[in-house]
Amino acid sequence: MKPCANVEALEALALGDGREAGDAWLEAHVGECAACAAELDRLLEERALFVLRARAQDASYDATLDTDLGAASVFAELDRRRERFRKSGVLASMLAAAAACVAMAFAPVTSPGVRTVMEPAQADALEHGATASLDEAPMTMRVAACMPSGHDRDACDAPAEARAASAGLSAMSTMLTRTGAWSTWPTACVADVTCSVAGP
Amino acid sequence: MTVFRAPLLPVVLAEARSQPADAPASVDADTRAALAELYARHAPPIRRFLRDLLGDTALAADATQETFCRAYRRLGSLDDRARSVPWLFAIARNVSLELRRARMRHGKVFVPHETTHEAHDAVCRMGSPEAVLLDQESVRVVGAALARLGEDRRAALLLRFDHGLAYEEIAEAMSWTLAKVKIEIFRAREVLRATLDEYRAGGAR
Numbered sequence: 374m375k376p377c378a379n380v381e382a383l384e385a386l387a388l389g390d391g392r393e394a395g396d397a398w399l400e401a402h403v404g405e406c407a408a409c410a411a412e413l414d415r416l417l418e419e420r421a422l423f424v425l426r427a428r429a430q431d432a433s434y435d436a437t438l439d440t441d442l443g444a445a446s447v448f449a450e451l452d453r454r455r456e457r458f459r460k461s462g463v464l465a466s467m468l469a470a471a472a473a474c475v476a477m478a479f480a481p482v483t484s485p486g487v488r489t490v491m492e493p494a495q496a497d498a499l500e501h502g503a504t505a506s507l508d509e510a511p512m513t514m515r516v517a518a519c520m521p522s523g524h525d526r527d528a529c530d531a532p533a534e535a536r537a538a539s540a541g542l543s544a545m546s547t548m549l550t551r552t553g554a555w556s557t558w559p560t561a562c563v564a565d566v567t568c569s570v571a572g573p
Numbered sequence: 574m575t576v577f578r579a580p581l582l583p584v585v586l587a588e589a590r591s592q593p594a595d596a597p598a599s600v601d602a603d604t605r606a607a608l609a610e611l612y613a614r615h616a617p618p619i620r621r622f623l624r625d626l627l628g629d630t631a632l633a634a635d636a637t638q639e640t641f642c643r644a645y646r647r648l649g650s651l652d653d654r655a656r657s658v659p660w661l662f663a664i665a666r667n668v669s670l671e672l673r674r675a676r677m678r679h680g681k682v683f684v685p686h687e688t689t690h691e692a693h694d695a696v697c698r699m700g701s702p703e704a705v706l707l708d709q710e711s712v713r714v715v716g717a718a719l720a721r722l723g724e725d726r727r728a729a730l731l732l733r734f735d736h737g738l739a740y741e742e743i744a745e746a747m748s749w750t751l752a753k754v755k756i757e758i759f760r761a762r763e764v765l766r767a768t769l770d771e772y773r774a775g776g777a778r
Contacts (some may be wrong), residue, residue: 381740381755388737419765423712430621444612446639448605454642535617 376412387416608645614733618736619665625731626669640665718768722761731760
């Protein structure tokens with residue numbers, strides 16, 4: 374015979390979930406309904422099994438789990454991780470710095486103040502007008518740039534390709550700064566930029 | 574032609590040194606006290622839960638420590654300390670899932686720990702012969718039922734019947750909908766009852 378009361382409500386009663394509002398009615402109902410009383414008995418039995426089992430298992434922990442020692446072990450682990458993080462951070466910075474120095478030494482310098490890693494086609498397009506090339510959407514460009522402030526690009530006697538690249542970077546930086554996409558400009562000397570410019 | 578070389582080294586170093594948001598920070602006295610209190614109150618049930626999920630006492634101890642390490646790092650995101658129970662169980666479950674995945678890669682499987690001598694030794698150290706017998710039986714029957722359940726369903730049943738979490742709290746801990754929690758617990762309870770019936774009939778050894 375199936376219980377007529379909600380099994381979840383009976384379960385809450387068995388587990389002492391603190392459903393005071395409905396408890397009185399439910400208890401009265403269980404007193405009258407054999408099916409609900411049987412269901413509540415089963416739920417109480419099941420709960421009791423878990424409680425007994427928990428008691429048995431927790432007793433086995435007592436010898437090994439001292440809460441003060443346990444908390445101390447967590448703090449010790451946190452300290453270990455902090456130290457490991459500090460060491461790995463220093464190592465990572467040294468490696469990154471070394472990699473950057475190697476890249477600086479070997480990358481072609483294309484313009485005073487501008488170091489670009491660009492496809493020749495992109496540079497060529499920029500030489501014929503940055504605006505036109507930026508209208509060709511979407512354009513993805515990976516740029517590693519170091520741009521000194523106050524560099525006079527008009528007076529620059531760098532090769533045409535480099536000037537085009539410089540103009541393109543300038544246009545991009547203005548646009549990206551305006552849109553907030555290049556938020557680290559100009560403080561970040563190394564930036565990976567993915568620029569997707571919508572067409573006109 | 575002057576070639577400008579930006580001072581890259583300091584920038585790279587500064588960026589590398591900037592710590593991510595979840596980087597371990599020093600534990601101040603207040604946080605230490607909060608974590609110690611959290612540990613004292615919740616470590617035994619969390620460890621029991623992890624032991625039930627992982628089936629390995631030593632692994633459960635490590636997972637408990639990992640759970641509280643993560644809890645410390647996310648302590649700031651816990652708005653309401655009253656919600657710390659489902660929050661901690663959610664972290665513990667995530668830890669157990671990661672450990673299980675790692676173990677599966679090494680070809681290890683879940684083995685109910687109730688079959689080990691440790692659990693029987695533990696209950697034998699307790700109280701009267703009747704209490705010992707009762708506890709042994711409960712360990713065996715519940716263990717047999719849990720072994721028949723999948724990991725998710727087992728976790729849901731444990732959270733409800735062992736740890737007494739409300740359905741809403743289980744939904745939070747498991748990242749499930751309330752409806753899914755109800756279904757999973759209903760089905761898990763069916764397995765538990767079937768196991769109990771077998772036990773009464775002389776099976777489930």
